[in-house]
Amino acid sequence: MKRARGGVRACWGLAGLTAAMVLLPAQSAAAQEVTFARDVAPILYENCVTCHREGSFAPMSLLTYEDARRYARAIGYRVANRQMPPYHVDRTVGIQSFANDVSLSDDEIQTIVRWVEAGAPRGDDRDLPPPPVLPVGGAWQAEVLVGRPPDLVIHSTPYTVPARGQDQWWNPLVKWEPLGEERWMMAYEFKPAYPNGLKVAHHGHASLSFPSDQGMRGGVGIAHYGVGKGYEIFPDGVGMKVPAGEGVVDWNIHYSSLHVEDDVPNDVVDVGIWFYPRGETPEMATEGEVLFRVDGHNSYDRPMNRANDILIPPNGYQVLQGVHVLEQPTLISSFRPHIHTRGKEMSMEAIYPDGRREMLGKVDDYKHIWQLGYEFTEDAKPLLPKGTVLLFSTVFDNTADNPLNPDPNQWVVFGRRGPDEMNHMWVNITYLSDEQYEEIRAGRESTPIAQAR
Ligand code: HEC
Known part of the structure; x- marks a missing residue:
């Protein structure tokens, strides 16, 4: 065969x-x-x-x-x-x-x-086999895996998505009610409204910002969504810290309704959050999905004002690379490329401190409609020593051979609309202490990672 x-x-x-x-x-x-x-x-x-x-x-x-x-x-x-x-x-x-x-x-x-x-x-x-058990429309998918409904549900504010609309962004700021004590997130789900919201919500994020006196740098990116990725459950012993006090939820929802025949009135997205039990602190604090830019801004916490490296000629290609040095030992649990209609390939390699180079993950048939995240199995999660360089490489194809190309005769630059380009990867990052790194490494020596691959 x-x-x-x-x-x-x-x-x-x-x-x-x-x-x-x-x-x-x-x-x-x-x-x-x-x-x-x-x-x-x-x-x-x-x-x-x-x-x-x-x-x-x-x-x-x-x-x-x-x-x-x-x-x-x-x-x-x-x-x-x-x-x-x-x-x-x-x-x-x-x-x-x-x-x-x-x-x-x-x-x-x-x-x-x-x-x-x-x-x-x-x-x-x-x-015929017995009829399949289908997910109940609108139900929390993560609930089945976690074993209980979310501990907290937050909502975006209503937005009416017009029929056959272009790309649209909805960025409301919504008050975050104080939790009263520090909690650790174990899972989240970003849930567009069923059934019509599902057809128009292409991707989105909900982040939390807190006043600086609560010791948060840029805030917490609590929930990320894209067609094909709705929820995330952190591994046992891994959590994301949420401060006790008052804050703001910063919603960033990208709607796309080009092929939708009717308006979707007052669409609201829900985010469900599951916490570790009160008073329980997981061993490892994760950053969740961190954005690595490959467009001229290598730092992920800078504002999205320019991205001058993207300049794709008509009927041509562009290859872009970006690097990021890991200042601490790091465990990577997933990756999720984000490029648009000219985006064809995107990869993440490790260049180890000793010069060895290893391909960690590569997508070679990217399709903008999908925002898929690829979750490494436990033993295959890249475990990277301090000083490792992450090298991101992207190939853009602006020729007529690219079936998704809306117009091969255009110059293409950075922009948030689908016909413009972006170039970043979301990588699920957990920074480790030296002891944690050694512990995981020792555990793996008995089951060499090479075998898991
Ligand atoms: C995660 C959700 C998902 C799964 C799982 C999935 N599909 Fe799809 N499928 C879609 C979506 C969304 C589209 C339309 C967008 C696209 O083409 O990518 C699609 C498009 C298609 C099309 C093209 C329809 C057309 O009008 O030409 C076919 C055929 C198809 N799927 C078959 C399958 C088969 C067979 C399987 C299982 C082996 C499968 N799909 C699994 C979501 C899914």
Whole structure:
């Protein structure tokens, strides 16, 4: 099957379904008929229908045979090209061990491809797996994993998102009621309103600012959202500190409604916060997702006023790199590139103090609609000594070969709208003491990280 897969992938990318069918080994399709009921439905139920169902942000439901049959060709194409489920990690380089790896196995892809090739047969309904358990629309997703509803819910203020609108930003400042005592966050969820808010909220952030007397530097970035990333649960023993007193929630919501037919009136986003029990201080304090800019501003706490390095010629490319020196030992738990429609690749490498270089994570098929974060599994989380340099590299493709390119004849510069560019990566950072670093390192020596990869 390995050989066939290579052929299928290369070929479908270029010429579409018909040519791929010719390449498939005929005997494998003939050996046993692949049916929807027995072979395909389990794959769709497991990997697709959490999104492809009524009331979700995906374009169509894939719950029934009729649904799937109507889209069979598109399903075959998207699956064979590894465009669905959305997961854009370069499979040839860097760490491959992600807790939220949703990609299909080669066998699953082959099953779907063979089904499409065979004319999408229904099979016997008695072979169908039990209907999938779907997430309840509007429910907190993290609640299931944490085991209880959020301890605190905060709300943005209402904003009416116009039908077929351009990019819009909604940045209300909302009072943060004092907690009365210092608390440690263990999880958050950024939840657009169900069902209509989900279709227009593209990404967003909620940060907390406190008066300087509470010992906070720039505030706390409590919650981050992007299509494909809704919540975050910190590992056991890791938390984010929230001061006791009064503060302000600074909302930054990016709405996008170009393809939405009706106004979405008075949209409100909720953020749910889960705390560690009162009085419990986790061993490690995380910064959460920290923004690393690769656009001429390497410092993440400067205002977003200029980003002169982005200058992409018409019908051309630009490669940009940025570096950031880690002043403390660091554990990285996830990364999430943020570039726009010309953005094609983005990677994060470590240059260790001894000069060794290692690719940590790379996305080679970036798609602006998706704001996916890739969460390393526990043993694969990069553990970096003090003095390590993080090197970020981005490739922008402003040619007509880039299918998402709105106009290859434009010069492209920095800007917040989708047709302009941005260039940063959100990286989940936990700074460690020397002792904590040594402890994790010693623990890993018994299970070498190389094996986890
Ligand atoms: C995380 C949510 C999510 C998952 C999981 C997911 N999809 Fe999608 N899918 C989307 C969204 C959103 C779009 C539209 C945007 C895009 O094309 O990226 C889409 C687009 C598609 C399209 C193109 C539809 C068209 O009109 O051409 C197909 C086909 C598809 N998905 C099939 C699948 C299959 C098959 C699976 C499982 C193997 C799957 N998807 C898993 C969200 C998802």
